[in-house]
Every structure is written in C-alpha cells, then in structure tokens.
Amino acid sequence: MTTTRRKFLTAGAVTGAALASAGTLAAAPNTAPKLLHHVFFWLKNPNSAADRAKLIAGVKSLAAIETVRSIHVGVPASTEKRDVVDNSYHVSELLGFDDVAGQDAYQVHPLHKKFVDEHQHLWSKVVVYDAMKVD
Amino acid sequence: MTTTRRKFLTAGAVTGAALASAGTLAAAPNTAPKLLHHVFFWLKNPNSAADRAKLIAGVKSLAAIETVRSIHVGVPASTEKRDVVDNSYHVSELLGFDDVAGQDAYQVHPLHKKFVDEHQHLWSKVVVYDAMKVD
Numbered sequence: 001m002t003t004t005r006r007k008f009l010t011a012g013a014v015t016g017a018a019l020a021s022a023g024t025l026a027a028a029p030n031t032a033p034k035l036l037h038h039v040f041f042w043l044k045n046p047n048s049a050a051d052r053a054k055l056i057a058g059v060k061s062l063a064a065i066e067t068v069r070s071i072h073v074g075v076p077a078s079t080e081k082r083d084v085v086d087n088s089y090h091v092s093e094l095l096g097f098d099d100v101a102g103q104d105a106y107q108v109h110p111l112h113k114k115f116v117d118e119h120q121h122l123w124s125k126v127v128v129y130d131a132m133k134v135d
Numbered sequence: 136m137t138t139t140r141r142k143f144l145t146a147g148a149v150t151g152a153a154l155a156s157a158g159t160l161a162a163a164p165n166t167a168p169k170l171l172h173h174v175f176f177w178l179k180n181p182n183s184a185a186d187r188a189k190l191i192a193g194v195k196s197l198a199a200i201e202t203v204r205s206i207h208v209g210v211p212a213s214t215e216k217r218d219v220v221d222n223s224y225h226v227s228e229l230l231g232f233d234d235v236a237g238q239d240a241y242q243v244h245p246l247h248k249k250f251v252d253e254h255q256h257l258w259s260k261v262v263v264y265d266a267m268k269v270d
Contacts, residue, residue, distance in 0.1 A: 032205060035212050036229060038173055040264060056269055070167060074266030077170050079238050085263045092266040094171060094229075103214050128220045129175060131209030131227040134191055 033069040033096025034133040037103055040089040042125040051122050052090060058119040059093040065112060067105045070096035089127075103130065168204040168231025169268040172238055175224040177260040186257050187225060193254040194228040200247060202240045205231035224262075238265065 039059075045051050056073055063071045072094040076087040097103045106112055174194075180186050191208055198206045207229040211222040232238045241247055 032207060035214075036207055036209060036227075037214075038229075038264070072167060072171055072266065072268055074171060074268050077238070077265035077267035078235055079170075079172075079265040080242070082263070084261045085265060087265065089264070092171075092264065094173075094266070100213055103212070107215070126219045128217070129173070129224070129227065130212035130214040130220060130222065131207065131229070132212035133207055133209050 032133075033098060035097040035099055035103055036129075036131045036133075037095045037097060037106075038129045038131070039093045039095075040086075040127045041091045041093075041123045042088065043090040043122060044124045045122075046090050055091050055119055055122050058115050059091065062093070062095065062106075062112060062115060065106050065109045067097055067102035067109075068095050069098060069102070070094075100132075167268075168233060170232040170234055170238055171264075171266045171268075172230045172232060172241075173264045173266070174228045174230075175221075175262045176226045176228075176258045177223065178225040178257060179259045180257075181225050190226050190254055190257050193250050194226065197228070197230065197241075197247060197250060200241050200244045202232055202237035202244075203230050204233060204237075205229075235267075 041055060043051055043055065052075075059073050060071070062068060072092075074092040074094070076089065079085065081087070095103075095106070097106065176190060178186055178190065187210075194208050195206070197203060207227075209227040209229070211224065214220065216222070230238075230241070232241065
C-alpha cells in the first residue's frame with residue numbers, strides 16, 4: 001500500500017515540476033485520481049452545529065480506507081448565487097479513487113459501513129455523482 | 136503566476152513524503168485546492184458523440200485560466216447503480232481553486248466567457264456545486 005501511494009505521489013511531484021515549467025495546467029500530464037466520488041448531504045437538522053460537526057468528523061474518517069487516494073470535505077462556498085448553483089446542501093465529500101474497483105472496495109469496507117451506520121440518522125437526503133476521467 | 140504555482144506544488148510534494156511516511160491520508164496535511172467547483176452538464180443531444188466530444192474539448196480548454204489549480208473532466212463512472220447515485224448527466228468538470236477570489240476571476244475570464252458562448256447551445260441543463268474545504 002505504502003509503495004503504491006509513494007509511486008502515485010512521486011508522479012504527482014513530477015507533474016508539478018512539468019507544470020511550473022510549462023506554465024499551464026493543460027500542458028501537464030494529469031496524475032490525479034481518475035475516479036471521483038462526490039457526495040452531497042442534506043442534514044435533517046441544518047441548524048444543528050453539533051450534527052454538522054459530527055457528520056464532518058465522520059466523513060473525514062473515510063480517508064483511512066486504503067483505496068481512497070484523495071479527500072475533500074466541504075460546505076457550500078460563498079461564491080456568487082446563480083440559478084445553476086445548488087448551495088442547498090450542508091456537507092460535501094469528494095473522494096478520489098484509481099478506478100471502479102477502488103470505489104467498489106470502499107463501498108463494502110467496514111469503516112464505510114460503520115460510518116453509514118453511525119451517521120445516517122443525521123441526513124435527510126444524499127446525492128452522489130461518480131465521474132470517470134476522460135483522456 | 137509561475138511562482139505561486141511552484142509554491143503550491145512544492146507544498147504538495149512535501150505532503151506526498153509525509154503521507155508515504157504516515158501511511159494514511161488522514162495523517163497528512165492536505166494542500167489540494169480548497170475550493171471545488173463541480174459542474175454537471177446534460178446534453179441536448181445525448182446520443183451525439185460529436186456534441187459530447189465538442190463539450191469535452193471545451194471544458195478542457197478551461198485549464199488554461201490562471202486561477203485554475205486542478206481539473207478533472209469526466210463522464211458517469213460504471214459504478215454500481217444505486218438510488219442515491221445520479222448518473223443521468225453526460226459530462227462533468229471539476230475545477231479546483233485556492234479561494235473564492237480565484238473562482239470569481241475564472242467566472243469573468245475571457246476564456247470562460249468564450250467557452251460559454253461557443254458551447255451553451257450543446258447543453259439543456261447545468262448544475263453547479265461549489266464546496267469550500269473545512270479544516
């Protein structure tokens with residue numbers, strides 16, 4: 001596992017040097033995770049800071065699952081309000097995986113099941129988007 | 136611009152070393168872009184491979200905008216079909232920014248305006264989620 005991760009991150013560092021040299025992201029090879037798993041949660045009690053904090057701590061714990069390559073836990077950003085922007089969710093979780101097999105392993109991982117068991121009472125709605133990188 | 140990017144990427148490389156050493160993502164500081172701008176497009180003509188290819192090429196061109204720190208252009212992944220998974224979109228674009236100012240600058244950038252002008256006839260619906268990282 002550690003070897004795999006080091007390999008991945010070294011590739012990222014090489015990309016960094018290439019990118020700084022080229023000056024544009026478009027010119028650099030992209031070694032970021034290919035499969036994105038983006039989850040949006042709507043809380044049952046959106047005014048409960050305790051519920052929000054508990055959910056945030058819960059999603060952060062998912063970073064420990066071996067096939068997770070990157071994680072971003074967020075809340076709606078204070079960008080301009082536009083019709084196309086859905087800022088009604090309360091907590092978001094973006095996980096990066098190498099491939100579909102990595103995401104499948106995550107779904108059935110004991111830490112993921114524990115997270116769902118212990119936190120699903122907090123949310124009223126969940127929407128998931130899984131996106132595979134196109135070359 | 137180049138200086139800023141190099142600084143950002145050097146920090147990423149340091150994270151890589153720390154991560155490989157710690158063995159878990161959770162233990163490493165996260166220097167990935169803090170603001171995620173995730174856009175999902177539904178095509179007017181979902182069966183047109185030409186329209187899809189044109190839109191994909193268009194969103195890839197957005198990587199040249201100076202404040203864009205990362206980009207992932209995707210299509211629905213072949214993960215398990217579940218009620219919570221929305222796989223009805225046709226093309227997705229995840230852009231990373233350092234902050235709200237970076238995303239604001241992107242919105243009014245000539246290359247972004249050009250992209251919208253030249254491609255908006257291709258889509259019937261767009262949904263955007265902007266997520267700010269929580270520490």
